[in-house]
Amino acid sequence: MxxxxxxxxxxxxxxxxxxxxxxxxxxxxxDITRTVQLDDSGEQVVLTAKQIYRGKRLFNNSCAQCHNGGITKTNPNVGLDLETLSLATPSRDSVLNLVDYMKDPTDYDGQYYIFERHPSIKSANIFPKMRNLTDEDLFAIAGHILVQAKTDSTRWGGGKIYY
Incomplete structure (x- = not known):
């Protein structure tokens, strides 16, 4: 009992x-904290608190198994911190680029498609958690990732020292 x-x-x-x-x-x-880069043109968007909370919830449900705390368990050299995201090809430090990645992922150098190994909308038949995610959901997840990278910059993507 x-x-x-x-x-x-x-x-x-x-x-x-x-x-x-x-x-x-x-x-x-x-507003400054909730402002993130929308695309490569430098345009920015101010996310709502609801979008950030929703993105966090969806991230925890769909992504955190491999990216808890902004790390990448399968490749600890590639995290979700802003510097790493900006150095990817194509860069992934904007909401729309992250959404594009979640739809059809490529490796860090942008040379190979990895949708058979990484959950994505394209591979929703392999990764069931991706089946019901809408563009609005992906936008919220991307927003959460970028806001976390700003607000928790030391720990987010920091690896085993923090998590």
């Missing part, structure tokens, strides 16, 4: 934390 109560308490705690503290954190972000 005690074990059941402990598990129940833990689940309620996690639920309340996610509902109240995480959403408050994203709401408290100012």
């Amino acid at each position: 005690l074990k059941k109560n402990t598990v129940l308490f833990f689940l309620v705690f996690i639920f309340l934390y996610e509902c109240f503290l995480c959403s408050v954190k994203s709401i408290e972000l100012d």
Whole structure:
């Protein structure tokens, strides 16, 4: 009985934390923090708190298994920090470029398509979590990645030292 109560308490705690503290954190972000690069032209977009929270939830559900904390478990040399994203070919440091990557991924140098190894919309038959993601969902996930890279720049993509 005690074990059941402990598990129940833990689940309620996690639920309340996610509902109240995480959403408050994203709401408290100012416009400058929520502003990210939209595309390669330098155009920027200000994300809403709702988009950032939704992106976080979708990222945790669809991407965090391999990219927890902005790392890449299959290749620790390639993280989701802004510097690494900007040095990829094509660069992935903008919302639309990340959306394009999530639809049809290529390797870091942009030479080979890797949709059979990396979850994407193109490989949704192999990776079921990608099946129901809309363009709006991908936009929110990309926004979350870029905002995390700005707000948690030391830890995001930092690897084992932090996670």
